[in-house]
Amino acid sequence: MMAHVSTDYYIRLEQGRERHPSERVLGALARVLDLSPEATAHMHLLVHPVPQPPHRTERVRxxxxxxxxxxxxxxxxxxxxxxxxxxxxxxxxxxxxxxAHRDNLLRMFFLDPAARDFYAEWERSSRTKVAYLRHIAGSYLDDPGLTELVGELSVRSPDFRRLWARHDVLNRVSEVKRMRHREVGELELTCEVFSVSGSDGVQLFTLLAQPGSTSEAGLRLLGSLAASARESRAPQRQG
Structure with missing residues (x-):
């Protein structure tokens, strides 16, 4: 009623039987439902999808x-x-x-039980990750890779299935992550995301510690430990 559409018309929208709502209707629904800018853009994209190329394996320069x-x-x-x-x-x-599952951040997050201990704020981070995937999905609804990934996570992870059903949408740019590393302890890192030009959706993720913080010291210690481990595994030169 507040959006000035009939109950029957709104039901047809929810059920997918009305595929061509006007811009006035979309604007009214976004206002009445108090949608975020990301959710509003997602709604418009669902109504007016832009054809996208199928997912391909990208190579890093x-x-x-x-x-x-x-x-x-x-x-x-x-x-x-x-x-x-x-x-x-x-x-x-x-x-x-x-x-485990380090080849894909979503699989690692939802399918490895150890991730719940590694991420100190697992529930909050899980909502962010799923909302970001929902944002990506709006542009690639017919992508077989997306369908396969969502299907696998929905079957294997009740938490993913619950969060996916919320339909939250978020275009992530920056996020503070709190982690518990088994060797260097608590870390608080800011994740910044950058798009890689000339690629099909490839992004660069950086994890930054505040200068002078214990997290910065922890990362330096972690780097030192990793370098020592690599040296110990390297073949010794013969004299």
Missing amino acids: PDLRRLIESWVDTPALICDRLMNVLAVNSLADALYDGL
């Missing part, structure tokens, strides 16, 4: 790999739009060492 590897104090990951991990630097590899 060698220069970009060298760039993130040069960041000895900053964990960095490169992921595609489905959060498949394409590349990590040495510090990120050490940070996530011991967790």
